[in-house]
Amino acid sequence: MSDYTPVPNFIRNIIAEDLKNNKNDGQVITRFPPEPNGYLHIGHAKSICLNFTLAAENNGRCHLRFDDTNPSKEDVEYTDSIQRDVKWLGFDWGEHLYYASDYFEQLYEYAETLIKEGKAYVCDLSAEEIREYRGTLTQPGKNSPYRERTVDENLDLFRRMRAGEFPDGSRVLRAKIDMSSPNLNMRDPVIYRILRATHHRTGDEWCIYPMYDYAHPLSDALEMITHSICTLEFEDHRPLYDWFLEQLPVPSNPQQIEFARLNLTYTVMSKRKLLQLVEGGFVAGWDDPRMPTIAGLRRLGYTPESIRDFCERIGVAKSNSTVDIALLEHCLREDLNKRAPRKMAVLRPLKVVIENYPEDQVEELEAINNPEDPSMGTRKIPFSKVIYIEEDDFREDPPRKFYRLAPGREVRLRYGYFIKCTDVIKDENGEIIELRCTYDPETRGGSAPDGRRVKATLHWVSASHAHPAEVRLYDHLFTTEDPGAEEDFKSCLNPDSLEVLTSCLVEPSLKGAALESKYQFERQGYFCLDPDSTAEKLVFNRTVSLRDTWAKIQKKLKK
RNA sequence: UGGGGCGUAGCCAAGUGGUAAGGCACGGGACUUUGACUCCCGCAUGCGUUGGUUCGAAUCCAACCGCCCCAGCCA
Secondary structure (H helix, E strand, O other), rough: OOOOOOOOOOHHHEEEEEEHHHHHHOOOOEOOOOOOOOOOOOOHHHHHHHHHHHHHHHEEEEEEEEEOOOOOHHHHHHHHHHHHHHHHHOOOOOOOEEEEEHHHHHHHHHHHHHOOOOOOEEEOHHHHHHHHHHOOOOOOOOOOOOOOOOOOHHHHHHHHHOOOOOOOOOOOEEEEEOOOOOOOOHOOEEEEEEEEOOOOOOOOOEEEEEEEHHHHHHHHHHHOOOOOEEEEEHOOOHHHHHHHHHHHHOOOOOOEOOOOEEEEEOOOOOOHHHHHHHHHOOOOOOOOOOOOOOHHHHOOOHHHHHHHHHHHHHOOOOEEEEOHHHHHHHHEEEEEHHOOOEEOOEEEEEEEEEOOOOOOOOOEEEEEEEOHHHHHHHHEEEEEEEEEEHHHHOOOOOOOOOOOOOOOEEEEEOOOOOOEEEEEOOOEEEEEEEEEEEEOOOOOOOOOOOOOOOOEEEEEEEEOOOEEEEEEEEEEOOOOHHHHHOOHHHHOOOOOOEEEEEEEEEOOOHOOOOOOOOEOOOOOOOEEEEEOOOOEEEEEEEEEEEOOOOHHHHHHHHH
């Protein structure tokens, strides 16, 4: 149905080559392996899209596997939110939902196998001692004094570790590899630690837990994963990943491939920093519309389609990069432009009385729901003597290139009439509080039979029919492109990232707005109903503004 | 000073020896009952640098430079 051609990237190339060589019997099985210790963000979306798309393109499948090997940081709140977010993005793991904790028994048995073959040993060194023995980047490490324990002793000790005979942190199981390896990961890495923490799935069944480096390759192999895609920082771990697969009788031989994680301008992406924002109260929660989390983007009004399109457009490579958030916003506008019904909403109302319009008359004017899609039909909008227009659409002393309403000037009210400003009414402080205009009855619908033209078309609402609403205007969370580079990233939080407008007026048809449905408020941007809405009070979030040439011109004029 | 990676436009990114795709951003124009959308035009004699191989190099070789990651009983 579409002419969609995937953009080549190095991982697609590797898979194409593997398929050509009939590697893995032509199978492509990937996995998305989050640790349930936080909410998913747009960076995870890149990985999710990559893994699920690669599998789908090759008639394979993608597993969702929780990498839950550290119970001290994990929680079901996160396994729940992660599943919700992956589904919302539009991906389906089918029957293939797994947990590393499902493999704890098998992983334990593999560990005994390593011990029996003299490839792992129980080490009694303290954490600090292990660090000292590990050496440095430039100096080799030295062997642990416990490195040469007998198989029987190791087996006995390891079983007693599992049985809970030793206190937390007193001993670990280590792989016996090479303390002089230039790759620190190969210097007898810890593969099991004693940790008494209640696991969100296995409860108190275990007091020893496997480390990521050990559990990950084996979990992949047990699931018959063919391509295990992870981020760049794990490149150094690949030799260890392969080492475990070589040493143990695993059912398959997955290949680890690393790509560059996503960075976006004007935001932070590390789970640690996002956690700080939530816990420090700098945002309202993981789903605060300013957060780069999937939950936050969803609440802001992003569509899954736009995020998927974005993830495809940014490409996949191995160089560290920071994508301009303007690209994300572009993908959103492109999607919403095609689909969002148009509405009229006045954010900062300015009263306009049309003096020559009959006092009690109300007309129903026909408006197009979406000029990009005629099948979306039309609707009626009430028009009457008193209306509101946008404050910004009137200037008493119009600057150069301002062609909206001004004294004596004529403009069009969208789908309505041409009006001309005849008088400006101010309060005692000199603030403009009302405009007096006249309308031309011949211009109903918005065009003049005499062919005369106006430069501007304004949106408006009828005073007696409009519905009150609150509108939340969001902007980037940070004022600098790379807040992560700052001493304290919180120092460049944008004080204007949220502006709440409480006296907005929206057209009556918005009264029945549904949660998560998107609208374009004409000439302003895309908006969606926020869950904070009540029957009394509608609350809309501005997802993204429309491109604004006038704003650009103003900026230029100021210079 | 060890090891692993990466350098193509302001930001992403394709390119795998035959003469620099595409997108975003930016600038100009057309159209316009959204200053939106859409459309058109422009935007790297150049691929980190310097040498070399070749009829021909972003692609191969060498040296150098710059940036990122690694010393958790985190993932």
